[in-house]
Amino acid sequence: MKYFEVRFEITPYTEAAGDVLAASLADIGFETFEPTDTGLTAYIQQSFYDEMAVQDVINDVCSTFEAFALAITFSCQPVPDENWNATWEAEHHFEPIHILEGLDIQIVPRQAFGSGEHATTRMILGLLTATEADGSPLLPLHGATVIDAGCGTGVLGIAALKLGAAQVFAYDIDEWSVRNTLDNMALNGVEAIVVEGDVSALATAPQADILLANINRNILLADMPAFVGCLKSDGHLVLSGFLEEDVEPLTQRATALGMELHDQRSYEGWQALHFIKQNN
Numbered sequence: 001m002k003y004f005e006v007r008f009e010i011t012p013y014t015e016a017a018g019d020v021l022a023a024s025l026a027d028i029g030f031e032t033f034e035p036t037d038t039g040l041t042a043y044i045q046q047s048f049y050d051e052m053a054v055q056d057v058i059n060d061v062c063s064t065f066e067a068f069a070l071a072i073t074f075s076c077q078p079v080p081d082e083n084w085n086a087t088w089e090a091e092h093h094f095e096p097i098h099i100l101e102g103l104d105i106q107i108v109p110r111q112a113f114g115s116g117e118h119a120t121t122r123m124i125l126g127l128l129t130a131t132e133a134d135g136s137p138l139l140p141l142h143g144a145t146v147i148d149a150g151c152g153t154g155v156l157g158i159a160a161l162k163l164g165a166a167q168v169f170a171y172d173i174d175e176w177s178v179r180n181t182l183d184n185m186a187l188n189g190v191e192a193i194v195v196e197g198d199v200s201a202l203a204t205a206p207q208a209d210i211l212l213a214n215i216n217r218n219i220l221l222a223d224m225p226a227f228v229g230c231l232k233s234d235g236h237l238v239l240s241g242f243l244e245e246d247v248e249p250l251t252q253r254a255t256a257l258g259m260e261l262h263d264q265r266s267y268e269g270w271q272a273l274h275f276i277k278q279n280n
Helices: 016-029 051-063 085-091 119-131 155-162 175-187 199-204 218-231 244-257
Strands: 004-009 030-036 041-043 071-078 098-099 103-106 145-149 165-170 192-195 208-214 231-243 261-265 268-279
Touching: 004 016, 004 218, 016 030, 016 041, 016 231, 103 155, 103 175, 103 244, 119 155, 119 208, 119 231, 119 261, 119 268, 145 155, 145 218, 155 192, 155 208, 165 175, 165 261, 175 192, 192 199, 192 231, 199 218, 208 218, 218 231, 218 244, 218 261, 231 244, 244 268
Parallel strands: 145 165, 145 208, 165 192, 208 231
Antiparallel strands: 004 041, 004 071, 030 041, 098 103, 231 268, 261 268
């Protein structure tokens, strides 16, 4: 496959801006991300590259970090035609990542976003293992049907299954993420339904007790009606992948769709929200 290498310079550079940029680029087809001291280098198949879409992402990221007066520039060049996946993995020598103390999960991230080490992923993992004041689980995972929206490496779905979920339906728009999720499921001795596609994949999903989505603000706002529509009565919606200024519009959107905010968490500037669907 033929790829473009796209180099992004972020001024002034912040790690949070780099993370948001990478997550947003993944939504438009970029597959591999390498942080630099001043920004990010990203790779995308040439057939998927859309310069206007890249500029739209940059505009959104700069708007998100308006208080920092960010400027993002980029340059694009082709990379040699080669067995890209094999070459990339050989160069990076990924070893399995062990996450979530007390729960044996191994993740090989390869080209998918979300190794389990990012703040947003850790917050959702924390919610999956949290308990209420009376000691009962915050999320009713035992025997539950769980949807992992934008599954990345599959870490959230794997954790749900390890914690007692009966079945997981996972999807991602990125082909490599789907493959990576399937590989990591096998590595951890669990199975799930994993499909390639955007939110339209939910048309084939079962009604869920819990839906997990670690995606950027714009995708969450756009896809939330479909998320809520897939939840059973009293179902749980867990969102992350956004910053503090995104909490209000996301909460307003969820509330308008019949969800009630149950919990909010913050870690390293990132936010997570837990909603429960209300009976009508």
